[in-house]
Amino acid sequence: MTEREKEILDILKENPMISQQELADKLSITRSSIAVHITNLMKKGYIKGKGYILSKSSYITVIGGSNIDIQGVPNNSLVMFDSNPGKVDISLGGVGRNIADNICRLGINTKLISAVGNDLYGNQILSECKSYGIDIDDCYISNEIPTSIYVSILNDSNDMQVAISHMDILEKVNIDYISSKHQFINDSLAIVIDTNLSKDVIDYITSTYSNIPIFVDAVSTAKCIKIKDIIGRFNTIKLNKYEAEALSGLKIDTIDDLNSCAKSLLYQGVQKLFITLGKDGVFCATKEKNSKIDSVKVDIISATGAGDAFTAGLVYSYLNDFDIDYSAKFSMAASIIALSHENTINPNMSVDNIEKILKEMILC
Structure with missing residues (x-):
């Protein structure tokens, strides 16, 4: 929009x-x-x-994790097994919440179904999401379990070196809870999930709402295995190279390997596949065509949140009927905006700023 x-x-x-x-x-x-x-x-x-x-179907529903991001950045090269002088930032996070935030900033009505504790961090997440325009009426709020926390340490290239996530509360978003929100989920233009959800919940959502386009962010190699046997239920799937290897069982070193991986996953029924390759760009594919979109040089401030912005770009692209190549370029531009800010969410995320990046990409 x-x-x-x-x-x-x-x-x-x-x-x-x-x-x-x-x-x-x-x-x-x-x-x-x-x-x-x-x-x-x-x-x-x-x-x-x-x-x-x-139209009652005038919003996107995102179902996934919400947490507080605590990010440490060393002043110099990261030294393992030692205390590193540096900077620590705290911001709102969680893959599902991040995607919802980015989608909302692109002018799309967005509902978030997640879980937070009735504590300082949980109240901050709900308050800030509401102030951005995200519908958080159907989030689960627990009086017993604390809000999730994600701690990450970046290296001297501003890329994540290691992270720990404490997301036990998301278990409260179970099948019964999802079922209780059926009316609202069923009226969605599209559904976005992340693989922080349990395997049985993912299975329930993808089978119950097969009439609605479903997008998935794979999150990590360990968690993406949850969708290995139900790939065909997704309209669009976003992976990085390692997640694509985990799901396809194929090693990816060349463009031919990417093609083989895509054929394997598309054969199972997924309609659109996007494999992010970092500085090497993006590989995108449907059953009709595939292509590799080269990246542009970017001064990375923080890599945290770039993938979430990319997924939000894919949702916007779907709603606007972009073809596969332009969807990849639009989403790449969204991730570039995310890379250029120290916080997980760049407050400057907008369609106008994405279009400015796209113009620069064309001129390069």
């Missing part, structure tokens, strides 16, 4: 019976431009029928 379309949708929520001319006057643009935006909003499923009735 573009910024202008979001403006129009916000006005329609307040006054569904407003005329196109009144909309044009309110936004200081022509009536013909309003007509084009209205048509696009109808095509995308945000509005329908006379009086611009808002």
Whole structure:
């Protein structure tokens, strides 16, 4: 959704019976431009029928982890088994929450289903998510289990060296809890999950909501194994090279290896596959075509959160009917924005800034 379309949708929520001319006057643009935006909003499923009735399926549901990120960055080369002078930052995190945050910043209505403790960190997560516009009404809040914490240590290249995650609370997002949210999940334009969820919950979601496009972020080589036998249930899957190797059982060293991996996974039914390759770019594939998109040189401030931004870009690309190559480029540009900020979420994430990066990529 573009910024202008979001403006129009916000006005329609307040006054569904407003005329196109009144909309044009309110936004200081022509009536013909309003007509084009209205048509696009109808095509995308945000509005329908006379009086611009808002479609109940006008949001994305993200189901996954929420936590507090504690990130340490050494001043010099990281020395193992020793205390390293450096900097420690605390920010909101969790793969599911990060994806929801990025999607919301791209102008898409977003619902987050996650779990937090009724504590300082949990209240901070809920408060800040709500202030960004994320719907957190269906998050589980526990009085017994603390909010998840993710501790990561970066190396002198600002890439993650090691991390520890304490996410026991996410077990509360079980099948019974998901079932209790059926009405809201079933009305989603698309569903995004991360593999921090338990295997049985992932199986339940992908089988119950097979009528809805489902996106998955694999999270890690250890956790992505949960989806190995149900790959075909996903519309779109985002992996890194090591996760792709774990799921396909193939070693990836060359472009031919990437092609073989893609064929293996696409044969199982997944519709769109994206394998991120770090500085070497992105490999993307459908059954009809595949291609490798080269990366551009980036000054990395922090690699944490880049993959989450990429997944958010894929969701936006799907809603806007981008082809596979442009989806990869758009999502890569989103990850570049994430890489250029010390926090997990770059507050400057927006469609406009992604488009600026895309223009720079074309000029390079």
